[in-house]
Structures are given as C-alpha cells and as structure tokens.
Amino acid sequence: MKLNLNIQPLNTWITSGKEPLVIAGPCSAETEDQLVATAKLLANTGKITALRAGIWKPRTRPGEFEGIGSIGLEWLKRAKEETGLPTAVEVATAKHVEEALAAGVDILWVGARSTANPFTVQEIADALQGVDVPVMVKNPVNPDLSLWIGALERINNAGITKLAAIHRGFSSYGNTTFRNDPMWDLAISLKTQVPDLPIINDPSHITGNRDLIGYIAQKAFDLDMQGVMIESHIDPSVAWTDAKQQVTPAALSDIIDNLTLRKAEVKSAAVSDKLAELRAKIDKIDDLIIQKVAERMNIAEQIGKYKKDNNITILQVNRWEEILKKTTDYGKALKLDAEFTEKLLELVHTESIRRQGIILNEGQEQVEEKLTQA
The missing domain is CATH 3.20.20.70 (Aldolase class I)
Incomplete structure (x- = not known):
C-alpha cells in the first residue's frame, strides 16, 4: 500500500x-x-x-x-x-x-x-x-x-x-x-x-x-x-x-x-525494450513460483489432516533438518546463496506449520475460514 x-x-x-x-x-x-x-x-x-x-x-x-x-x-x-x-x-x-x-x-x-x-x-x-x-x-x-x-x-x-x-x-x-x-x-x-x-x-x-x-x-x-x-x-x-x-x-x-552513479530512468528505447523482455520472463517465473508454493501448501494441509487422524505432532525435527540440508546443498549447486536458501525455506516451513496447526486444532468449517482469511 x-x-x-x-x-x-x-x-x-x-x-x-x-x-x-x-x-x-x-x-x-x-x-x-x-x-x-x-x-x-x-x-x-x-x-x-x-x-x-x-x-x-x-x-x-x-x-x-x-x-x-x-x-x-x-x-x-x-x-x-x-x-x-x-x-x-x-x-x-x-x-x-x-x-x-x-x-x-x-x-x-x-x-x-x-x-x-x-x-x-x-x-x-x-x-x-x-x-x-x-x-x-x-x-x-x-x-x-x-x-x-x-x-x-x-x-x-x-x-x-x-x-x-x-x-x-x-x-x-x-x-x-x-x-x-x-x-x-x-x-x-x-x-x-x-x-x-x-x-x-x-x-x-x-x-x-x-x-x-x-x-x-x-x-x-x-x-x-x-x-x-x-x-x-x-x-x-x-x-x-x-x-x-x-x-x-x-x-x-x-x-x-570512486563512486559510480547510475540513472534510475531508462531513456534508450533499445535498453527499455530489452529490460521489458527480461522482466516479462521474471514475471512468468514469479507466477510459477507462487503456483508451486500454493501446491506445496495444499500438500502440507493434507499432511496436517493425516497427522490429526493419526495423532502425530506437527513438527518433525529430523524431517526438517533433512529438508534444510538437502535443499541448501541443492541451492549451492545452482549458485544460490546458502543464507538466502535457508531463509526462503524457513519462511515456507513456518507457513506450512501454521496451516497444519489450524487443521489439528480446529473443526473443518473453522479451518476453511481461517485458511481463506490468512
């Protein structure tokens, strides 16, 4: 805003x-x-x-x-x-x-x-x-x-x-x-x-x-x-x-x-067109990222329901450590900063835990309402 x-x-x-x-x-x-x-x-x-x-x-x-x-x-x-x-x-x-x-x-x-x-x-x-x-x-x-x-x-x-x-x-x-x-x-x-x-x-x-x-x-x-x-x-x-x-x-x-001052505005049409082309590619990838995160959250909710039915705790420390190491190593191989990868994973993991917590502790109608409002 x-x-x-x-x-x-x-x-x-x-x-x-x-x-x-x-x-x-x-x-x-x-x-x-x-x-x-x-x-x-x-x-x-x-x-x-x-x-x-x-x-x-x-x-x-x-x-x-x-x-x-x-x-x-x-x-x-x-x-x-x-x-x-x-x-x-x-x-x-x-x-x-x-x-x-x-x-x-x-x-x-x-x-x-x-x-x-x-x-x-x-x-x-x-x-x-x-x-x-x-x-x-x-x-x-x-x-x-x-x-x-x-x-x-x-x-x-x-x-x-x-x-x-x-x-x-x-x-x-x-x-x-x-x-x-x-x-x-x-x-x-x-x-x-x-x-x-x-x-x-x-x-x-x-x-x-x-x-x-x-x-x-x-x-x-x-x-x-x-x-x-x-x-x-x-x-x-x-x-x-x-x-x-x-x-x-x-x-x-x-x-x-020794400072290099760069311009915020793009005045060259050729440069502007190239930036627009590259930004369009980023926009498509961003859309895919959001879609994949949404798919991941849907699966996390399914896991939450399974844990509730089988009386299993939300947090599985060994599983989290396994994900963290595997994905951080994978990120390094793809030339991603390890700290960035870890922060991204923690953000996604925290949201998954929050959603599973709602499922384990609320009735179905309350779950749907809270997940929609989140």
Whole structure:
C-alpha cells in the first residue's frame, strides 16, 4: 500500500547542484577549531552539499561524551559563514529544535533513538509547527518499518514538506561485519510505500568501519538512494566519538571520486525494450513460483489432516533438518546463496506449520475460514 505524504522534491530544497548529494562533517563538534578546520577542508573538496555536526549526542551509557551542547551551534554558525556550506544538526527535544533554528541551522534530523519513541517524535513535531525547514528522519534502532513510517508521518503532519529519510541500519545482537545491519529490504519497502520520499544512506553508522564506507555508499546509490551522510573529522585518530567510522576530508573526497552513479530512468528505447523482455520472463517465473508454493501448501494441509487422524505432532525435527540440508546443498549447486536458501525455506516451513496447526486444532468449517482469511 502506497502512502500519500505531502513531500517536496529534494531538488527544490537542496539546490547546490552537486552530484552526488553528500552531507559530511564530524560525528561530534568537539572544539571550535576542530569543527571550523574540518568544515574548511570539506568545503575545499568542492564535493560537499551540507555540513553536519553532532551538538547533542545521545549515548548508550552515562559518563561518555554527550556533546558539547548549545555553544557548538555558535561554532557551526561560524563554519557556515566561512565556508558557505548549509548546516545540519540532530535534534532530540523541542528545546533542541528551538535552539538550532535560532542559530540558523538549515537542516534538522531526528536520530535513530528518537525515532524509536513516538512521544519524542511528537514533541519534535509539535516544536516544528509553522516552521519551514528540511527535516530528515533516521530509521529506528530496531527493524520496525511501521515505526519509521510513523515518525515520518508525524513530522509531515506538522506541516514539514521538505522531508527525507536516513537509512543508517538496524541494531543486531552479536558480532557481525557491520556495526548496524543494513537490512536493505526495509529501506526498499519504505521506498515502495512512499515512492516520492528521498532516502539518504548513512554508511558511517552502518559500517562502523571507515574501510567499508565506500562499499556501502556504492550499494546505496545502486539502489537509487538520493545521497549519503558520512562522518568526517580532521584527525579521526583523536576523535572523541566514533573514531573508527570517521574519515578525513581527503579520504572522503577519494570515496566520492570512486563512486559510480547510475540513472534510475531508462531513456534508450533499445535498453527499455530489452529490460521489458527480461522482466516479462521474471514475471512468468514469479507466477510459477507462487503456483508451486500454493501446491506445496495444499500438500502440507493434507499432511496436517493425516497427522490429526493419526495423532502425530506437527513438527518433525529430523524431517526438517533433512529438508534444510538437502535443499541448501541443492541451492549451492545452482549458485544460490546458502543464507538466502535457508531463509526462503524457513519462511515456507513456518507457513506450512501454521496451516497444519489450524487443521489439528480446529473443526473443518473453522479451518476453511481461517485458511481463506490468512
């Protein structure tokens, strides 16, 4: 289902003309000299759309550096005056909104921790009533698309039409390659539901590792995202926060130079015709996949009835392990990623178990009604 948010196109409120759109600057404003010097080096690259800096820093645990506070807004103002770069700041309270706007900040963003709390988002939205300022909303810490969309709706309902989303990845438990799992499918789902919404990728927070920033930024642009927000510090080795994910302005310039920008629209008739031909083939295969899944579910229901008649449990662990190994091995032979095959199998298996559970625990009329409504 598509949502109709009242959104202005990105090029009407970011008019620098630079491609790609790059918002960059230090994770935290630490000192006036650090911020202004970084801003000047970024401006000198000629590749930066706007300057970002953390003024208030929500930290996981107390005692860590939580931002320099309001004085940093004066430093940001000076950086803007000396470089000509528009400025962007994260806000987490109504007071932050008021102070940032009073200091002439050009773009505000709502952080991941704030997005996860509808009360906080509503407080920010109320403070934005009657204000014409661009606002970007990061995805919530947890992978909840409805929560992300809800935050965007609250800001939009406050009258903010210069609106964008920031994809910064989602928290996951345990050791992984990335600091935050990209979960690209959720960003794609957001784009599908709100096609006019600009999405800006934050490879710094996704990777937590400066060496992977270029890789994630390229993937974001390949998925038709409209820009990136990258943390940059004059000397990342001494940064007070998130040192490992910040890059120098020179390194940032190299990252941008190495990006390949592709077009979302197809203008060549020959290319368009070829894509249409290949997509038609995919459509036919998709139809067959759905038909085969439906056939599989019909057989699973027959198995459910047989189990009910013979008083057999739904889950047969040995059988599931056998299917998982056999099909994953088969998928590998066909050059399918093992993790993808396993996730697909688990999805189909979970639906089969759900249907068998209905059959084992309900009468026939109730079964038919529930299966039809599912």
